[in-house]
Amino acid sequence: MTNPRQIAFNALRDVHKGAYADVALDRVLQKINLADRDRRLVTELVYGSVRRQRTLDALIDQLATKKSQQQPPDLRTILHLGLYQLRYQERIPASAAVNTTVELAKENGFAGLTGFANGVLRQYIRLAEKSPEPLELPENPVERLGILHSFPDWIIQVWLEQLGFVETEKLCEWMNQTPTIDLRVNLLRSSIEQVESAFKSAGVLVRRIPSLPQALRLIGSTGPIQNLPGFREGWWTVQDSSAQLVSHLLDPQPGEVVIDVCAAPGGKTTHIAELMGDNGKVWACDRTPSRLRKLQQNAQRLNLHSIEICTGDSRNLPQFQNTADRVLIDAPCSGLGTMHRHADARWRQTPESVRELSLLQTELLAHTSTFVKQGGVLVYATCTLHPAENEGVISQFLAEYPHWQIETDSLDLPDSAYSVPPGWLKVWPHQQDMDGFFMVRLRKTNNSE
Numbered sequence: 310m311t312n313p314r315q316i317a318f319n320a321l322r323d324v325h326k327g328a329y330a331d332v333a334l335d336r337v338l339q340k341i342n343l344a345d346r347d348r349r350l351v352t353e354l355v356y357g358s359v360r361r362q363r364t365l366d367a368l369i370d371q372l373a374t375k376k377s378q379q380q381p382p383d384l385r386t387i388l389h390l391g392l393y394q395l396r397y398q399e400r401i402p403a404s405a406a407v408n409t410t411v412e413l414a415k416e417n418g419f420a421g422l423t424g425f426a427n428g429v430l431r432q433y434i435r436l437a438e439k440s441p442e443p444l445e446l447p448e449n450p451v452e453r454l455g456i457l458h459s460f461p462d463w464i465i466q467v468w469l470e471q472l473g474f475v476e477t478e479k480l481c482e483w484m485n486q487t488p489t490i491d492l493r494v495n496l497l498r499s500s501i502e503q504v505e506s507a508f509k510s511a512g513v514l515v516r517r518i519p520s521l522p523q524a525l526r527l528i529g530s531t532g533p534i535q536n537l538p539g540f541r542e543g544w545w546t547v548q549d550s551s552a553q554l555v556s557h558l559l560d561p562q563p564g565e566v567v568i569d570v571c572a573a574p575g576g577k578t579t580h581i582a583e584l585m586g587d588n589g590k591v592w593a594c595d596r597t598p599s600r601l602r603k604l605q606q607n608a609q610r611l612n613l614h615s616i617e618i619c620t621g622d623s624r625n626l627p628q629f630q631n632t633a634d635r636v637l638i639d640a641p642c643s644g645l646g647t648m649h650r651h652a653d654a655r656w657r658q659t660p661e662s663v664r665e666l667s668l669l670q671t672e673l674l675a676h677t678s679t680f681v682k683q684g685g686v687l688v689y690a691t692c693t694l695h696p697a698e699n700e701g702v703i704s705q706f707l708a709e710y711p712h713w714q715i716e717t718d719s720l721d722l723p724d725s726a727y728s729v730p731p732g733w734l735k736v737w738p739h740q741q742d743m744d745g746f747f748m749v750r751l752r753k754t755n756n757s758e
């Protein structure tokens with residue numbers, strides 16, 4: 310079986326039964342040897358249909374007599390696939406989208422409903438010919454943005470409160486794009502010029518990121534990342550630009566003791582070790598052994614020796630009290646800043662999961678801040694854009710522990726343009742064209758007032 314739409318349908322069926330979209334996709338792709346072009350189509354159809362689920366459901370609600378949620382689940386998935394192609398895949402002719410969807414319905418137990426599937430799609434085509442926006446949208450701004458850009462209302466609400474309508478819409482559009490891949494050059498093994506030159510010889514296009522001296526962005530599709538020049542030699546690692554800012558904010562120095570309390574799979578741990586010239590000690594603590602194994606492999610490939618692993622819950626590591634010059638908390642979070650990388654993330658998080666995460670973050674901060682020596686530094690970072698996990702956690706901590714202060718005047722970053730008062734850094738993806746991130750640097754002072 311090599312029909313890309315049938316393969317996409319099989320993966321989507323698993324997703325609707327609860328599987329993660331990337332896992333379901335990998336599972337179906339591993340079973341067959343598809344041409345690159347078909348593989349890309351399956352990927353686009355699976356991730357696109359999952360990402361745009363709310364918009365596609367709204368279209369079914371509008372075009373069919375029965376609401377999307379009342380349709381048989383597999384038929385709803387087939388309609389998602391057809392409408393996704395019509396609405397978002399300009400390169401696929403409308404007739405091909407309709408015919409293949411009808412065929413899918415016939416092959417998957419809906420032979421009696423092919424006329425219905427055909428009718429829904431043809432009705433969409435007719436409306437799209439008459440109007441640039443066939444979808445009927447409500448006036449209410451939260452629902453309007455949520456339906457048009459396919460996000461749950463609560464996420465739209467959180468962003469509207471911070472950004473207003475126009476910027477929230479830009480952020481939604483940015484989050485629906487295909488993600489880019491950035492690399493961080495390991496300056497202990499290579500140089501940015503050497504990596505650029507090796508890529509050029511291999512016909513791989515990259516561009517530099519202004520203000521981040523170690524970063525390169527891949528342009529276009531490159532095939533498997535491990536096959537790119539310099540990977541095995543440890544010349545570079547994959548890390549988004551905004552994630553690179555975090556270790557710069559921490560500003561670790563050679564010879565210091567640094568504890569990375571949520572370290573796996575090691576993107577930031579290895580960056581810290583590189584910035585220290587691999588001289589000193591970087592403790593990599595995490596409670597997930599499988600992710601720590603990846604950290605170990607990454608450190609080996611990058612030829613870093615100053616990293617030591619500690620497996621366990623960082624809320625309970627009394628041995629580290631007062632031992633660190635610097636601590637990094639790259640906290641587990643709801644990931645609202647990286648939803649373009651995980652098609653189903655927006656449907657998995659809830660206001661309740663955000664509340665639970667903010668409690669975990671608060672506990673991690675309270676305990677691991679005791680690891681820092683007097684005068685030392687702690688950086689708290691997340692890849693989410695929810696104030697309850699960011700400003701909320703830090704404000705509460707500062708109110709409870711007055712000897713900690715935000716460092717506002719010494720943000721020695723490649724580019725401090727993202728800095729917002731009172732000293733925290735917030736990367737809004739649609740403004741900086743990188744993953745959404747929050748980070749703040751705190752210092753432990755003598756002052757107990």
Ligand SMILES: C[S@@+](CC[C@H](N)C(=O)[O-])C[C@H]1O[C@@H](n2cnc3c(N)ncnc32)[C@H](O)[C@@H]1O
Pocket residue numbers: 570571572573574575576577578594595596597600621622623624639640641642673
């Ligand atoms: C955002 S990820 C860290 C990413 C990592 N810093 C990097 O740059 O590659 C958060 C990590 O926190 C870990 N984690 C969650 N709760 C923890 C806890 N209580 N103690 C230690 N690690 C925890 C998770 O296993 C996960 O690996």
